[in-house]
Amino acid sequence: MSAPILEFKDVDVFYGPIQALRKVSLHINEGETVSLIGANGAGKSTLLMSIFGQPRAANGAIVYRGTDITHKSAHFVASNGVAQSPEGRRVFPDMSVEENLLMGTIPVGMDHVDEDMQRMFELFPRLKERRNQRAMTMSGGEQQMLAIARALMSRPKLLLLDEPSLGLAPIVVKQIFQTLKELAQTGMTIFLVEQNANHALKLSDRAYVMVTGEIRMSGTGEELLGNQDVRNAYLGGH
Numbered sequence: 001m002s003a004p005i006l007e008f009k010d011v012d013v014f015y016g017p018i019q020a021l022r023k024v025s026l027h028i029n030e031g032e033t034v035s036l037i038g039a040n041g042a043g044k045s046t047l048l049m050s051i052f053g054q055p056r057a058a059n060g061a062i063v064y065r066g067t068d069i070t071h072k073s074a075h076f077v078a079s080n081g082v083a084q085s086p087e088g089r090r091v092f093p094d095m096s097v098e099e100n101l102l103m104g105t106i107p108v109g110m111d112h113v114d115e116d117m118q119r120m121f122e123l124f125p126r127l128k129e130r131r132n133q134r135a136m137t138m139s140g141g142e143q144q145m146l147a148i149a150r151a152l153m154s155r156p157k158l159l160l161l162d163e164p165s166l167g168l169a170p171i172v173v174k175q176i177f178q179t180l181k182e183l184a185q186t187g188m189t190i191f192l193v194e195q196n197a198n199h200a201l202k203l204s205d206r207a208y209v210m211v212t213g214e215i216r217m218s219g220t221g222e223e224l225l226g227n228q229d230v231r232n233a234y235l236g237g238h
């Protein structure tokens with residue numbers, strides 16, 4: 001078993017008087033695909049954003065590659081190999097596909113930009129066809145591909161994905177998850193936050209279930225897919 005690349009140790013996060021994360025402990029090993037599933041408002045996005053210190057953990061520790069990053073800046077975390085495809089994609093609407101991809105190099109500089117852009121176009125051929133198109137004119141699925149590719153432009157050691165299936169048609173979700181599977185097979189470490197438990201659990205080596213800010217269950221993707229409580233709560237009982 002490889003070493004954890006990321007660990008949460010008893011992390012509490014508050015928004016004013018509201019406690020959004022409660023004593024959260026979890027870990028992600030190098031090369032793993034791990035997902036965090038849970039309902040609306042469970043705290044999944046908060047957990048991802050707390051890796052960048054926004055919001056900051058009030059108690060506990062977040063450790064990345066052996067360094068306590070609990071009080072580090074978002075810039076420190078990003079320039080040390082963590083990249084995120086945020087909830088709602090947040091592509092730069094007036095910029096072209098290529099310009100959006102260039103923005104992804106900001107944390108690390110442009111030394112490998114041509115090579116990396118080619119790599120993104122191989123992973124997402126649809127982006128190659130649309131390289132000069134403004135992001136705002138692209139479909140939701142294409143924007144999602146762009147958000148993932150933009151994150152990959154910094155050559156992350158850990159890729160965070162917040163709800164990549166959100167608002168997309170089932171066939172597009174299938175394509176996105178197929179690409180994530182290919183990415184995982186290259187050895188990329190992926191931490192995925194999803195409401196679409198079915199796709200997330202099928203893709204993942206391991207997963208955690210979050211309910212109102214607490215980790216309630218964990219196991220392999222397969223174990224959780226077969227768990228009746230998980231099926232009732234997140235898979236429509238089937």
Ligand SMILES: Nc1ncnc2c1ncn2[C@@H]1O[C@H](COP(=O)(O)OP(=O)(O)OP(=O)(O)O)[C@@H](O)[C@H]1O
Nearest residue numbers: 015018020038039040041042043044045046047195
């Ligand atoms: N900026 C904020 N200020 C106050 N409360 C917040 C803020 N952001 C999130 N919360 C609250 O924290 C809790 C967790 O929200 P969070 O967005 O992390 O959940 P989530 O599981 O990602 O849900 P969703 O899938 O709907 O995004 C919710 O009760 C939410 O209302």
